[in-house]
Amino acid sequence: MTIHPPERIWWKPISGAERVYIAAALLFTLTTFFLMPVWHFLGAQNPTMQTYRVDKAEYLQKVMAWADKYKVGEQAGVPVVEPPPGGDVYLLARTFQWFPVLKLKAGQTYRVHVSSSDLVHGFSLQPLNMNFMVIPGYEYILYVTPTQKGEFGVLCNEFCGLGHHLMVGKLIVE
Amino acid sequence: MATAAVPYRFRTCESTGLRVHADAEALLKVNAVLAVVFLAMAGTAALLVLLTRWPPLHLLDPVWFYRLLTFHGANALLFWIIFFEMAILYFAGPIVLNSRLPAPGLGWLAAALMLGGAALADVMILLGQADVLFTAYAPLRAHPLFYLGYILFAVGALIVVGLFFASLVVARAEGAYQGSVPLVTFGGLTAAIIALVTIFGGVVTFVPAFFWSLGVLPNLDPAVYRLNFWLIGHPSQQINVSAMVAVWYLLASLTVGATAVSEKVSRIAFTLYILFINIASAHHLLVDPGLSPAWKIWNTSYAMHLAVLASMIHGLSVPAAIEVALRRRGFDRGLFEWLWRAPWGNPGFAALVLSIIIFGVIGGITGVVFGTEQISIISHNTYRIVGHFHATVVGGTTLAFMGLTYYVIPLIFRRQVVWPGLARLQPYLFGIGMIIMTVSMVMAGTYGVPRRHWDIDFSLAPAGLRFAFDAPAYLFLTLTTLGGILAVTGGALYVLITVMSVFAGPVVERIPIPSLGPIPAVAGAQDVPEAHGTVQTRTAHADIRGTLVLNFLFLGIFVVYYLLNWKWLADVWPVR
Numbered sequence: 001m002t003i004h005p006p007e008r009i010w011w012k013p014i015s016g017a018e019r020v021y022i023a024a025a026l027l028f029t030l031t032t033f034f035l036m037p038v039w040h041f042l043g044a045q046n047p048t049m050q051t052y053r054v055d056k057a058e059y060l061q062k063v064m065a066w067a068d069k070y071k072v073g074e075q076a077g078v079p080v081v082e083p084p085p086g087g088d089v090y091l092l093a094r095t096f097q098w099f100p101v102l103k104l105k106a107g108q109t110y111r112v113h114v115s116s117s118d119l120v121h122g123f124s125l126q127p128l129n130m131n132f133m134v135i136p137g138y139e140y141i142l143y144v145t146p147t148q149k150g151e152f153g154v155l156c157n158e159f160c161g162l163g164h165h166l167m168v169g170k171l172i173v174e
Numbered sequence: 175m176a177t178a179a180v181p182y183r184f185r186t187c188e189s190t191g192l193r194v195h196a197d198a199e200a201l202l203k204v205n206a207v208l209a210v211v212f213l214a215m216a217g218t219a220a221l222l223v224l225l226t227r228w229p230p231l232h233l234l235d236p237v238w239f240y241r242l243l244t245f246h247g248a249n250a251l252l253f254w255i256i257f258f259e260m261a262i263l264y265f266a267g268p269i270v271l272n273s274r275l276p277a278p279g280l281g282w283l284a285a286a287l288m289l290g291g292a293a294l295a296d297v298m299i300l301l302g303q304a305d306v307l308f309t310a311y312a313p314l315r316a317h318p319l320f321y322l323g324y325i326l327f328a329v330g331a332l333i334v335v336g337l338f339f340a341s342l343v344v345a346r347a348e349g350a351y352q353g354s355v356p357l358v359t360f361g362g363l364t365a366a367i368i369a370l371v372t373i374f375g376g377v378v379t380f381v382p383a384f385f386w387s388l389g390v391l392p393n394l395d396p397a398v399y400r401l402n403f404w405l406i407g408h409p410s411q412q413i414n415v416s417a418m419v420a421v422w423y424l425l426a427s428l429t430v431g432a433t434a435v436s437e438k439v440s441r442i443a444f445t446l447y448i449l450f451i452n453i454a455s456a457h458h459l460l461v462d463p464g465l466s467p468a469w470k471i472w473n474t475s476y477a478m479h480l481a482v483l484a485s486m487i488h489g490l491s492v493p494a495a496i497e498v499a500l501r502r503r504g505f506d507r508g509l510f511e512w513l514w515r516a517p518w519g520n521p522g523f524a525a526l527v528l529s530i531i532i533f534g535v536i537g538g539i540t541g542v543v544f545g546t547e548q549i550s551i552i553s554h555n556t557y558r559i560v561g562h563f564h565a566t567v568v569g570g571t572t573l574a575f576m577g578l579t580y581y582v583i584p585l586i587f588r589r590q591v592v593w594p595g596l597a598r599l600q601p602y603l604f605g606i607g608m609i610i611m612t613v614s615m616v617m618a619g620t621y622g623v624p625r626r627h628w629d630i631d632f633s634l635a636p637a638g639l640r641f642a643f644d645a646p647a648y649l650f651l652t653l654t655t656l657g658g659i660l661a662v663t664g665g666a667l668y669v670l671i672t673v674m675s676v677f678a679g680p681v682v683e684r685i686p687i688p689s690l691g692p693i694p695a696v697a698g699a700q701d702v703p704e705a706h707g708t709v710q711t712r713t714a715h716a717d718i719r720g721t722l723v724l725n726f727l728f729l730g731i732f733v734v735y736y737l738l739n740w741k742w743l744a745d746v747w748p749v750r
Contacts, residue, residue: 002357002423002434003190003270010354010437017718018439021725025486028729029479032736036471036547044748045548051463076638120311120396122555126641128746129622131554132461135397140463145748153641157555157624159307162237165628168635
């Protein structure tokens with residue numbers, strides 16, 4: 001019984017059946033480990049580490065100035081912004097809004113800056129289901145290449161207060 | 175209470191032959207009862223949250239939804255499970271080692287601190303002073319008393335962990351046992367060591383947060399808070415894993431008289447947990463800014479997935495022990511006669527098997543897959559994650575603890591389990607409900623449904639910005655609700671049976687208790703001495719072909735789901 005001390009010498013050779021499975025499991029776990037660095041170099045989808053410390057108010061100003069410059073319209077009171085293809089894109093998360101609505105060109109690679117001016121938020125692009133954390137004080141840089149055209153929803157998937165479910169934005173790819 | 179003048183009181187258990195110290199037993203009982211009380215509260219909140227996340231019903235308003243979700247997390251993930259684990263430590267330390275519990279007064283102090291802390295946190299949550307959810311990510315700020323509640327609870331738990339270590343020292347010094355500690359104690363020790371690291375994480379997280387909420391500390395870096403929080407947030411789940419695996423071995427012994435096929439293999443696997451399991455907390459931060467890919471990959475992989483290997487080893491060892499024990503009883507034909515003839519009517523056995531399946535197949539596979547650095551992009555903070563941790567902590571740990579309860583009631587509380595028919599049904603209701611719920615959650619999350627969200631229709635958001643999920647997302651949310659209701663029913667039944675048995679059940683005069691199933695509740699006291707003598711012969715002839723086939727089937731499912739996720743990842747937009 002497992003509630004009684006084992007016999008005196010319990011470190012005996014492991015049986016063949018156990019060896020076979022443990023070896024197979026070890027092989028699999030090593031594969032799952034090494035596929036991560038392999039994908040890092042060969043795969044197209046990788047969460048990067050390019051990040052800058054940024055003052056919350058400063059980031060807010062930066063986004064506003066940029067949005068004013070490239071504003072092309074308005075949706076539900078939120079500016080629609082179309083930056084030059086392949087250029088910098090700024091996205092601001094704040095309670096309870098994604099700012100602004102982005103209009104991008106398919107096939108172009110954009111340098112997307114994401115940060116928050118208040119709390120921790122979760123960037124969730126749907127229905128693609130791509131998710132990244134947004135943390136105040138940290139400007140996260142993601143090089144994104146939209147490959148499909150259409151309208152995409154941007155949700156918040158990290159709880160950010162009692163209006164969390166109001167936080168919806170939009171990304172348009174043409 | 176206990177002073178040197180009072181002699182230590184012991185009784186000898188007729189079923190296991192263990193000498194049971196009265197103080198250890200009393201503390202075990204108190205912690206187990208408190209655990210069930212907190213489970214009942216967690217389950218009530220679970221039902222309300224569940225019925226709110228079902229779009230057609232949408233029961234609660236947003237404020238109470240987030241409030242009760244916070245309440246559910248704290249009570250289920252911390253208070254229920256940790257109180258039960260304290261009971262397990264009192265069992266795995268002094269009782270299993272035939273020894274006394276040193277300084278039982280400290281045990282009572284610990285229980286009081288934990289109860290006080292839990293009650294304080296719960297009251298603050300219900301008063302609306304801590305609408306921050308389980309993680310309380312700064313700069314979201316709760317009332318200082320909420321953080322203080324968590325801190326008091328952790329201090330209490332730390333004392334019990336200390337008492338467990340002290341009981342190991344005392345038992346060894348007083349010669350209460352010979353040779354190595356029993357496997358269940360070894361598993362308890364693993365959980366206790368991991369608990370030390372976890373409580374350290376709790377200190378670095380909640381002590382600064384407490385002073386910050388008081389205004390003493392001006393600033394709390396949100397990214398550093400996340401890093402620190404997950405040093406308590408995930409390691410506390412690793413305590414659950416270790417304690418659960420120890421309970422698996424214990425239940426395998428209690429239900430079919432099983433002994434580990436290889437003590438060496440099982441102990442190496444526990445040791446791998448101690449060495450590597452805690453670094454995996456990094457998998458919560460895979461799509462966070464600021465952390466390097468090398469750091470993420472090394473840590474999320476538990477150092478080349480060695481702790482995953484440990485779980486896969488236990489997933490072989492426990493069923494193998496059951497197979498060997500049942501074949502020894504004569505169910506030796508073919509690959510699976512032992513499986514068909516197993517005591518499925520014994521709730522302890524049913525809970526054990528369902529716990530292994532739900533933890534391993536659903537929780538384990540999704541855990542490794544979602545914890546892969548890049549795959550986190552298509553799973554982070556979606557309902558997939560909620561499906562994963564309900565499979566591990568609820569379908570795995572909670573169900574195993576429920577199964578053990580059917581033995582704790584007669585052996586420790588000395589009461590018969592009331593309503594044996596319902597008790598037999600209970601693990602199936604809970605387990606099957608959990609299977610439906612967790613798989614559906616994972617599927618809904620695959621369609622993008624976010625976790626911790628009041629309204630996936632976005633009905634209160636500006637009309638021009640609303641987003642609509644595809645139909646399958648709604649189908650899987652409905653199935654989630656259905657499975658959840660089954661599981662809550664099973665959970666309520668568990669609480670009812672336990673409370674009725676403990677407080678109103680017939681007093682047990684003699685064990686075994688035949689009411690629990692085809693195989694006597696405890697595999698027979700006469701098995702105990704024999705178990706020692708036969709260890710050698712059984713090791714030599716261990717026939718575990720059936721288990722091996724089942725495990726390779728599991729590995730096959732694992733490989734397929736893993737590759738499927740890389741395919742899904744390759745289909746989303748390039749990002750670097």
